[in-house]
Amino acid sequence: MVMAQENQTPQQVEPSFEVEYMSRWKLIVRAFKKHKTGRIALVILVIFYALSIFADFFSPVNPYVQNTDRTYAPPSEVLWRVDGKFVGPYIYDVASYRDPVTYQRYYEPASVIQEITGEDTDGNAFSFSLDDPKIQNIFTRFESEIIAVGTEGERTLTKSSKEMKLVPISKKEILRQGGIDTVYNSPEDLEVYLNNPIYSYKMNRIGQLTEIHVDEGIRALNIEFTDGSKKTVEVGSIDDFSFKIFKIKLFNRGWEYKLFGLIPTNLHLFGVDSPAQYYLFGADAYGRDVWTRILFGSRISLSVGFAGILITFTLGLLLGGVAGYYGGWTDETLMRITEILMSIPGLYLLISLRAILPQDLPSHITYLMIIVILSFIGWPGMSRVIRGMVLSIKQTEYVEAARAMGYPTRRIIWRHIIPNTSTYVIVSATLAIPGYILGEAGLSFLGFGIREPQSSWGLMLTQAQKLSVLEQYPWLLLPGVFLFFAILAFNLFGDAVRDAFDPKGLGN
């Protein structure tokens, strides 16, 4: 505005004033601000980059620590009330079980017993609580018996006794009543038991099967004290009990990290106390939080584009400028090389180039190599366009004038010709970023790019490639959703930038 104020004289204050005297950049910014989708895209991008820069802060769990007992754990279910009373957001821990029929692993919310009171088999009252500093752990002995009742008698099919630290929340009712006897007598339920070869063998002497009784209950408590001693209480009846809940805390103190790689801290936006893990989006094959991995992956996926265009455009401007300005054999050679490079399909060239490099490079070198390779694919197209522009700019009068004044060639190229290509360069750079993001994701997806334990969106999607896994754990597709939104935002942003730079639109 400084320039505009200097020129402000009374007779120039007209509606056309700001159109004529705003600097070009101000006009561009103004045109961009009018672009609604462009603004939304910019906001999305800013959010994405903030998430990526402060990835550690937004991550409730460490992205590199594997939890093999929680592979493919589902997203944690957030609850608000305990027995109808509002306590704020909390989760339970999870425990995995194997389905006895299909052998598939499934997870159920489970937790340790926080407090329990009742009477033992001799009629003596007991009361234990984890708040008691002397008590280390409360284990429960869970017994279940499956009894088949038929027309000619009954028989126990199986009897099991398990000692559990984590009790599934679904057993709450059983615990409350001190034991429960579930009766199945619908034909479909009975069918399941009849189809089991071991059970059906045992049922051969009871005649026609009419009912299945599943008798479950807590029979004993094993208390482990902090001094190492143990005590077993045979449970007669339970008066009251509660599960331990893990409250979701804001600004939680969790795993250690270094902010910006410098400041050691353990502050996180949200999280829960260990041993529970808060999985916002579920866990992957190694029990790592998908949300956290997405955040850390975004560091690679979102930076590859900028680093890539930086190299591509430097190369493209340099080589294109030189080819266009000097012409002759320099031009001829460079253009033939670009032709050859452009005749090989991009992804093949990418992968062949990746194959030259050793597979076991350190992760940051791999990352740099991927950027270099991506730029190597990008520069031919870029430098051809720049060459064409330089050829036409070379003919203009101001370049002729600069040459006539005896300026050195380097100065003419850098000060007169290159700045005139800036509009094209900026616009096409924004529109080129999605290509780099996709290139990296594709490479990593095929196993030629970023490798475990590092994270990248393409790499994460590799786990979703196995159909049996994908079908059961659809949250493995989420990195793709992020990839999609990042590319969409860049496309919309690029479109808005192009419109903003369009000289036709600047005046209005």
Next chain:
Amino acid sequence: MFKYIVRRLILSIPVLLGVSFLSFIIIQAAPGDFLDQFRMNPTFSQESIRLLEEKFGLNDNFFVQYGKWLFQMVQGNWGHSFQYHQPVFSIIWTRVGATLLLSITTLILSWSIGISVGIFAALRQYRPGDQIASVVAFLGLSIPNFFFALLFLYFAAKTGWFPIGGIMSINSAEFGFWQTIGDYLWHVVGPAITLGFSGLAGVMRQMRGQFLDQMSMDYVEFARAKGMPRRTVVFGHALRNAINPLITMFGYALSSLLGGAVLTETVFSWPGMGRLTIEALNAQDLYLVMATLLLSSLMLIIGNLIADIFLAGVDPRVRKRFQ
């Protein structure tokens, strides 16, 4: 015209030579070769490895190897694949079929829908139909191919409406002629939609933009002013001028599809050229890689040439330039 085609083909020879030389450098620069797995294997004697090296010509110097390969290639001998123990030509031949089928289906799908929706959107600029089309186009341009493929697979697995990969059912040998075609079409839906969606979006946007540009030209205004029926103005004049840049685009689409779509083929386990190339690169199957790279580059050149010929067919101005 014929002269022009011949000239273009001759001009492409140095490019292909360059491509082959560059590919050869890249592959040879990669550490190790296909025989490494045998060298590690104690059951292979030094003698048999030496014989294998000799058989595949691996112990010559780089330029001799390239020269030999080039000499054989020109004579129609594309070499032997290390991993398949078959002539490269016959391996590629089986894969080209699958790739051609996929790319032709995809092209028909994406271009017929893309062009018609593009015209439709342009004729209804800023109305709801146009806006929906624009949104879909943006989605199509932004969704990564392999992510879309995974989504489709998930959908197919959940509903069971579509097969989850491959090109034919297991029992396809028992099928009759029509049943085989039906089975193929059923299998091609997933990869074709995946590949076609982004292409469709591009075509649609381009068509709409070009068409709107033409519709605001003076000659269209004039034709309208003199009372020419709308149909003739739109389809006889504006459309014919709007279609030119799309034909150039068609060339690129054709050539990139013929080269194989690595990611889509991988996700759908489609036995096409793309997957073959990746597998060959992984196994450092030298001659197979060379052949596939060269072939896909050739496809790129031919695709552009076909586009130019089409352009000449549509536009009399271009035709005149050739004469």
